[in-house]
Amino acid sequence: MADFEPRIVGFLCNWCTYAGADLAGTSRMQYPPNMRPIRVMCSGAVDSVYILRALLEGADAVFIGGCHPGDCHYVSGNYKARRRMVLFNSIMKSVGLDDDRVWLRWISAAEGRKFADTVTELTARIRDKGPSQFQRLWEV
Amino acid sequence: MKGILKVTGRDPEQAIRDLCAGWLRSDRLAAVLVPAWSKSGAALLALITDPEKMADISPLLPAMAVNAASVVHQLARSGTLTQPVGLLLRPCELRAVVELIKLRQVLPDNLVLIGVDCAGTYKAAGFRNIRGDDADFANKHVRDQKALAGNPNFRLACQLCEHSQPLASDLAIGWLGMNPDKELWVAAATDKGRALLDGMEIVAGDEPEPRQKALAALVERRRASAATRIAELDTVMMGPENLVRYFAECLNCHNCMRVCPVCYCHECFFDSATFERDIAEQVHLAQRKGLTRMPSETLLFHLTRMNHMMTSCVQCGICEDSCPAGIGLTLLFKKVSLNAQAEFDYVSGRSLDEPLPLTTFREDEFQTIGESRP
Numbered sequence: 066m067a068d069f070e071p072r073i074v075g076f077l078c079n080w081c082t083y084a085g086a087d088l089a090g091t092s093r094m095q096y097p098p099n100m101r102p103i104r105v106m107c108s109g110a111v112d113s114v115y116i117l118r119a120l121l122e123g124a125d126a127v128f129i130g131g132c133h134p135g136d137c138h139y140v141s142g143n144y145k146a147r148r149r150m151v152l153f154n155s156i157m158k159s160v161g162l163d164d165d166r167v168w169l170r171w172i173s174a175a176e177g178r179k180f181a182d183t184v185t186e187l188t189a190r191i192r193d194k195g196p197s198q199f200q201r202l203w204e205v
Numbered sequence: 206m207k208g209i210l211k212v213t214g215r216d217p218e219q220a221i222r223d224l225c226a227g228w229l230r231s232d233r234l235a236a237v238l239v240p241a242w243s244k245s246g247a248a249l250l251a252l253i254t255d256p257e258k259m260a261d262i263s264p265l266l267p268a269m270a271v272n273a274a275s276v277v278h279q280l281a282r283s284g285t286l287t288q289p290v291g292l293l294l295r296p297c298e299l300r301a302v303v304e305l306i307k308l309r310q311v312l313p314d315n316l317v318l319i320g321v322d323c324a325g326t327y328k329a330a331g332f333r334n335i336r337g338d339d340a341d342f343a344n345k346h347v348r349d350q351k352a353l354a355g356n357p358n359f360r361l362a363c364q365l366c367e368h369s370q371p372l373a374s375d376l377a378i379g380w381l382g383m384n385p386d387k388e389l390w391v392a393a394a395t396d397k398g399r400a401l402l403d404g405m406e407i408v409a410g411d412e413p414e415p416r417q418k419a420l421a422a423l424v425e426r427r428r429a430s431a432a433t434r435i436a437e438l439d440t441v442m443m444g445p446e447n448l449v450r451y452f453a454e455c456l457n458c459h460n461c462m463r464v465c466p467v468c469y470c471h472e473c474f475f476d477s478a479t480f481e482r483d484i485a486e487q488v489h490l491a492q493r494k495g496l497t498r499m500p501s502e503t504l505l506f507h508l509t510r511m512n513h514m515m516t517s518c519v520q521c522g523i524c525e526d527s528c529p530a531g532i533g534l535t536l537l538f539k540k541v542s543l544n545a546q547a548e549f550d551y552v553s554g555r556s557l558d559e560p561l562p563l564t565t566f567r568e569d570e571f572q573t574i575g576e577s578r579p
Binding site: 114 | 439442443444445446447448449453474490493494495496497498502503504505508509511512513515516537540541544545548549562563565566568570571572574575576577578
């Protein structure tokens with residue numbers, strides 16, 4: 066476990082969280098390199114299939130970053146993402162999977178610090194939890 | 206309009222056939238979609254237009270081959286009829302029709318939803334051995350109501366079903382808690398439903414107390430059975446290893462999706478080119494864990510399907526009936542869908558007016574989602 070490096074797949078909304086990540090980088094803020102960012106146009110565009118595929122293939126966590134409620138550049142995409150997250154969490158709980166390995170967070174383009182802090186917090190949380198059990202299960 | 210419809214000759218099925226024949230003769234309906242018992246000995250659905258051929262339909266037949274909403278999806282995607290078609294179906298089927306209407310997969314204008322009580326069905330496959338050549342089988346089934354609540358030979362979904370009476374319908378026909386040899390309960394909730402009762406001999410009145418009590422007792426018993434079975438399920442299904450084992454024998458045939466009345470996409474994402482991989486890609490994917498299951502990504506299919514349609518699942522269990530590997534989908538989907546719908550205070554098929562949970566939102570809801578947990 067000592068050399069366990071969490072692998073986190075991140076889906077970052079183009080307008081807010083991706084720009085927030087960019088700001089963290091250009092501001093030279095330090096945070097763990099464990100998240101692989103994927104730019105998407107909206108947090109509301111992240112279908113559950115992408116989250117589930119990452120988890121079943123062995124990702125230790127999935128991060129979804131969107132604009133703050135009320136700030137969606139497509140008016141309501143993040144409100145829909147929020148409802149879909151409620152459903153996703155409910156299903157994860159119903160089948161006994163850890164819904165705390167999937168984080169949805171609102172991070173604006175101005176919140177480089179919040180982005181760096183969130184990735185730091187998530188990486189630490191997953192380090193505590195240990196690797197995803199799906200890495201050992203090939204028959205998924 | 207609601208009240209009692211008199212039944213003569215100890216034949217409640219005939220009373221419903223007579224209703225259908227009347228609607229067809231008076232051109233109030235162009236056709237009726239209704240359960241039927243075929244001469245070859247199969248439990249089917251019939252789209253009947255000829256009032257002279259009523260002997261072939263069996264509106265109270267307790268056997269289910271498909272959820273009729275799948276057929277309605279095929280029947281009523283578009284509409285140019287001037288007279289409506291009646292859907293004389295079971296509560297779970299009408300609930301799925303309601304979901305399809307809200308999903309804009311079925312045009313409601315030409316349809317009249319006629320719900321009939323259902324206390325449970327047998328699997329259609331093999332039902333001919335149970336029914337034999339007893340023409341009075343369906344009448345006997347509704348006559349002897351004591352054994353219905355706990356009948357262990359019903360499909361599992363039916364043994365756990367708490368929606369024995371129609372939820373949203375234009376016209377409801379009830380026999381539970383009645384003496385169906387003598388009378389049936391009828392209740393019209395809309396103008397379409399009232400038009401069907403127009404001119405019929407109905408003794409107007411409130412729902413009889415014995416019927417209310419019988420329905421409440423059935424709900425209580427079925428809820429308790431469902432809770433017990435779900436607790437048993439949890440001991441073998443919860444967590445990554447158990448979940449993988451639960452779906453281990455999946456053949457990736459997608460039958461569960463194809464027969465699902467509310468899985469409405471004309472082309473499923475999982476049948477799309479995304480999952481047509483060339484051998485190099487498959488080998489690359491296998492390298493991630495060193496070996497991979499073939500056919501691959503079956504658990505991904507099931508978990509994604511849950512995310513896509515659990516808010517509309519009507520718990521009819523037709524998915525399990527169609528599964529060649531015998532995976533326990535009925536119980537799993539019962540648990541997952543009831544939990545998911547509870548999050549949104551939603552019941553699939555309860556109302557045409559309630560928006561689908563994933564097509565609506567409020568700004569001031571679920572405000573802990575998106576914030577860090579302690």
